[in-house]
Amino acid sequence: MNKFTVKSGAGFAVKPRFPQLLAVSAAALLAGCSMIPKYERPAAPIADQWPATSGFTTASAQAQPAGANAPAVAAADIEWQAFFSDPKLRQLIEAALRNNRDLRIAVLNIEQARAQYGIRRADQFPTINAGITGSRQPNPNGNGSITSTYTAGLLMPSYELDFFGRVASLKEAALAQYLATEEGRKTAQISLIASVANTYLSLLADEELLTITQQTLATREESFKLSKLRFDNGVASELDFRQAESLTEAARASLAQLVRQRALDQNALTLLIGQPLTGDLAVALPVGKGLSDAPLMVDVPAGLPSDLLTRRPDIRQAEQQLLAANADIGAARAAFFPRISLTASAGSASSHLSGLFKSGSYGWTLAPQLILPLFDAGRNRASLDSANAGRDIAIAQYEKSIQTAFREVADALAGRDTLGEQLRAQQAQANAEATRFKLADLRYQNGVASYLDQLDAQRSLFAARQAVVQTRLAQLQSQVTLYKTLGGGWKEAPPEEALSLKASRQLSR
Structure with a gap:
């Protein structure tokens, strides 16, 4: 299995340009x-001035202790x-x-x-993970054979644009x-x-x-x-x-x-x-002290x-x-x-576990999803x-x-x-x-x-x-x-x- 291309949810094939895809997604996010x-x-909801204390408009100076000074700050x-x-x-x-x-x-x-x-x-920001997956299922042709698929590479779970x-x-x-x-x-x-x-x-x-x-x-x-x-x-x-x-x-x-x-x-x-x-x-x-101290x-x-x-x-x-x-x-x-989200992966895939990392097994998938x-x-x-x-x-x-x-x-x-x-x-x-x-x-x-x-x-x-x-x-x-x-x-x-x-x-x- 040399390369693989998976169709998106809309039913069209996409070209293997995973880095460019991330750049486009980031631009869409910023926009x-x-x-x-x-x-x-x-x-x-308050008055512009403090309420005055009737009869004591100048008493504030008397209320200060000796030696206190009034700073400008x-x-x-x-x-x-x-x-x-x-x-x-x-x-x-x-x-x-x-x-x-x-x-x-x-x-x-x-x-x-x-x-x-x-x-x-x-x-x-998108989340990037590394993962290895494997699956085995009956062949849809009905001949009793088993189809195996193994993938390894970078995975991007559902990322919301x-x-x-x-x-x-x-x-x-x-x-x-x-x-x-x-x-x-x-x-x-x-x-x-x-x-x-x-x-x-x-x-x-x-x-x-x-x-x-x-x-x-x-x-x-x-x-x-x-x-x-x-x-x-x-x-x-x-x-x-x-x-x-x-x-x-x-x-x-x-x-x-x-x-x-x-x-x-x-x-x-x-x-x-x-x-x-x-x-x-x-x-x-x-x-042994008092308020005078x-x-x-x-x-x-x-x-x-x-x-x-x-x-x-x-x-x-x-x-x-x-x-x-x-x-x-x-x-x-x-x-x-x-709400638009993307799920993507890039790495290698093979029908045999031994051929997972051989030359020519590179591939990627992209699955955009729009929910209204x-x-x-x-x-x-x-x-x-x-x-x-x-x-x-x-x-x-x-x-x-x-x-x-x-x-x-x-x-x-x-x-x-x-x-x-x-x-x-x-x-x-x-x-x-x-x-x-x-x-x-x-x-x-x-x-x-x-x-x-x-x-x-x-x-x-x-x-x-x-x-x-x-x-x-x-x-x-x-x-x-x-x-x-x-x-x-x-x-x-x-x-x-x-x-x-x-x-x-x-x-x-």
Whole structure:
């Protein structure tokens, strides 16, 4: 058997020009059209300016900590290493970026989406395999003989000529999904950094509240001992004695509650970091410190609401998902048009296995196929309707992500505009309550005022000092939240730090 030529599905013989055929097929593929609808970014359903906080138009300057400076760059352009100045906090954040499991899952999602995009991209090119086949069948002449055919060579399975862009649309959808997962990783990093910083600040507040509570408990225990002594000697009534006892036990209850809260916050920090807080990380814990030792953070400009569209990774992620849904419509539209595929092979063929690789056994086959959908019980129409609905859902999700971002930034700006004045007023109240307690205690010791006046002053002072700590915590966490909501925290570290971080991740695996 010298050469063989197989007729195509259309019933005509083709000449042995397999390389030229591949070139023609590639040209036909590149000439294919696209059914993807033209993308237009939906209008942002938000106001052009941030809402003003009534009565506090100039209070934002009062809300900034001493030593903070206002840079001209946007929050998304400020690296977290520059935003947080506390070396212990930065050490904790670096550990979280290396070990946090949520961030690790986000990175692995990127790798999976990249692989899926590679699969869709490979669908645009023919697949070439090497294979050997053999077949034996009765001779159709009916003489009882057996016909044998053996082939060996290169095989091209069914390859779709993408005239109407169905395969290209699926590739574009996979690319958009891949880019969306990359933006999702940035969003996860922003949230992780902000969570570590806020938990660190909560631990500082826990330490300061513990100090205040321990001091208050010591004062109340001394007062309780004095009240008991006065009650035992008939100088004070049992009412005064029980009041002192009640306040002392209330302070003990507050102390137990704060110890528990500190343990909970430390557990939360352990989960965020992704490893036990031992060794160097144990040294980074804020033990014996307060919010007065909190790191100074750079003030960030709010910019315009429209900046969120390009600065927030979660918004860009939603837009990439919208682009993927838009590309799915192109694939669904292309399903209504004919689908042309090619199956080909080139190699040697023989009726005897021993002559498979002898000279003159070269041959090739080509089998083009055209499929035109005629009746599918509405399957293609339903697929297109589903793709259109998916795009509408993606538009709604995109618009909601913009509105959510606007609300988060507006809330953070409201906190920045008001928490500074609130902290100033509560600090002044705490100072007044401290003076009031000293005077009430002096008046009680001299018999001018009742013991109830002293207890009331002591209770008010404790509450005022706690309120100062809680407001200062809210102010600092509001700064972190504003940095986060403006898209800060995902900018990559300098090259040398990035290489060091990559090496640490490889070692941790």
